[in-house]
Amino acid sequence: MITACRQSKHGTKLAKLACVVMTGFLLYGIAPRVSAQDTSFDPAHVWADLSGTWDVTQDGVNGKHGSYAVCCAGKAEWVPLTPKYRKIRDDFAKLPEYTVAKNTNNMADCITPGVPATLEHPILWEFLLTPGRVTFVAMDGSVRHIWTDGRPFPEDLSPSPQGYSIGHWENRTLVVQTRAISHKSDLFIAGHIKVNPTTRVVERFTVVNSSDLELEVTVTDPEIFTRPYTYHRSFTKIPGTFDVGCSANNRDNGEGGVDLTPPQ
Amino acid sequence: MFDQTKCLRLVGTVKKFEFLYPHTWLWLAVEDSNHALVLWGMQAADPASMAARGFSADAFKVGDRITVMYNPLKDGRHGGSLQEVIRANGQVLKTVGDYEACGKLKGAPGQN
Numbered sequence: 261m262i263t264a265c266r267q268s269k270h271g272t273k274l275a276k277l278a279c280v281v282m283t284g285f286l287l288y289g290i291a292p293r294v295s296a297q298d299t300s301f302d303p304a305h306v307w308a309d310l311s312g313t314w315d316v317t318q319d320g321v322n323g324k325h326g327s328y329a330v331c332c333a334g335k336a337e338w339v340p341l342t343p344k345y346r347k348i349r350d351d352f353a354k355l356p357e358y359t360v361a362k363n364t365n366n367m368a369d370c371i372t373p374g375v376p377a378t379l380e381h382p383i384l385w386e387f388l389l390t391p392g393r394v395t396f397v398a399m400d401g402s403v404r405h406i407w408t409d410g411r412p413f414p415e416d417l418s419p420s421p422q423g424y425s426i427g428h429w430e431n432r433t434l435v436v437q438t439r440a441i442s443h444k445s446d447l448f449i450a451g452h453i454k455v456n457p458t459t460r461v462v463e464r465f466t467v468v469n470s471s472d473l474e475l476e477v478t479v480t481d482p483e484i485f486t487r488p489y490t491y492h493r494s495f496t497k498i499p500g501t502f503d504v505g506c507s508a509n510n511r512d513n514g515e516g517g518v519d520l521t522p523p524q
Numbered sequence: 525m526f527d528q529t530k531c532l533r534l535v536g537t538v539k540k541f542e543f544l545y546p547h548t549w550l551w552l553a554v555e556d557s558n559h560a561l562v563l564w565g566m567q568a569a570d571p572a573s574m575a576a577r578g579f580s581a582d583a584f585k586v587g588d589r590i591t592v593m594y595n596p597l598k599d600g601r602h603g604g605s606l607q608e609v610i611r612a613n614g615q616v617l618k619t620v621g622d623y624e625a626c627g628k629l630k631g632a633p634g635q636n
Contacts (some may be wrong), residue, residue, distance in 0.1 A: 313572070315573055315576060367546075370546075382569060382573070383570065383573075384570070384572050384573060399570060399572065498572075498573075498576040499576065500572065500575065500576070501572075502570075502572035503545065503571070503572065509542055509544035509545065509546070509547065509549065510545075510546055510547075511547065511549070511567070517525060517599065518525060518565075518567065518597070518603060520565045520601055520602065520603050522551070522563055522565075523540050523542055523549070523551060
């Protein structure tokens with residue numbers, strides 16, 4: 261259209277210039293907005309399969325290890341803990357069952373476990389997909405922003421319970437890297453070992469089909485593990501949504517046990 | 525808290541079904557060996573997860589006679605982690621149990 265304006269045999273130079281300018285405005289107005297960096301939305305048409313409410317189906321997938329604490333807290337020798345953290349694990353296992361010292365789990369106090377332990381709990385969650393960001397929302401009140409707009413990790417990060425996450429797509433897998441997780445976040449579901457601000461977590465959420473998803477979690481921290489610690493879980497999509505809430509009928513008695521006071 | 529190496533069976537009468545967060549609770553009156561009624565509390569998953577498995581706030585009426593499969597409390601008190609409910613008409617409802625739950629461990633008849 262712009263070429264047509266220039267090549268027109270009619271009109272003055274000013275008129276041709278006006279034609280070019282007006283054509284440019286017209287094209288700008290009707291052209292779709294495409295961000296050069298934003299490849300985060302609807303990659304490979306995955307969003308329709310990834311959206312929805314997810315519920316854990318299996319800890320450990322196809323013979324690959326599940327999360328340590330569900331296996332048998334304190335006895336999973338395959339978890340590559342350093343000697344210092346083996347002692348922490350062993351000392352915790354020796355504690356009397358129903359004591360305050362045993363009750364170190366964030367969830368017991370209606371506090372979000374944080375990354376990575378939130379997904380070790382059997383809670384419901386969903387992904388909200390928007391351009392440049394995937395937002396993780398869970399039944400325990402966790403909200404995580406996973407930036408998929410190509411940004412790197414900022415230089416100066418302050419630790420927080422969910423940490424700072426960036427993500428990218430590898431076909432039907434959302435790969436999430438998280439750093440700067442607060443030391444108050446649980447590393448394991450039992451809560452006896454917390455995250456360090458230097459701990460790094462990589463989560464790979466793979467959409468298997470329209471109703472199944474597999475998660476591989478790798479935690480790296482040379483102080484806690486002698487090598488990267490990896491476990492697997494699987495999830496299935498369930499109908500409906502969920503309420504976020506913890507304490508309507510929280511019967512945890514604050515001592516690692518359960519309150520059996522009869523209901524009113 | 526719950527002994528996941530054991531899967532026990534209990535028969536009782538529904539007293540209350542609490543369909544609340546963070547855990548649903550099913551309360552049963554169970555007759556002990558002295559024919560006295562004892563209240564048992566069975567913890568299960570959150571309402572949303574339970575709803576996905578066929579439970580609802582009005583799933584049970586007070587007085588319903590049901591059989592439950594459960595992992596017992598380690599401290600021996602009258603409670604457990606609910607794995608399965610079997611109605612009088614034979615319908616089976618499975619809860620969100622733990623990963624070494626009754627599907628693998630079915631066996632011991634339980635308390636009565």
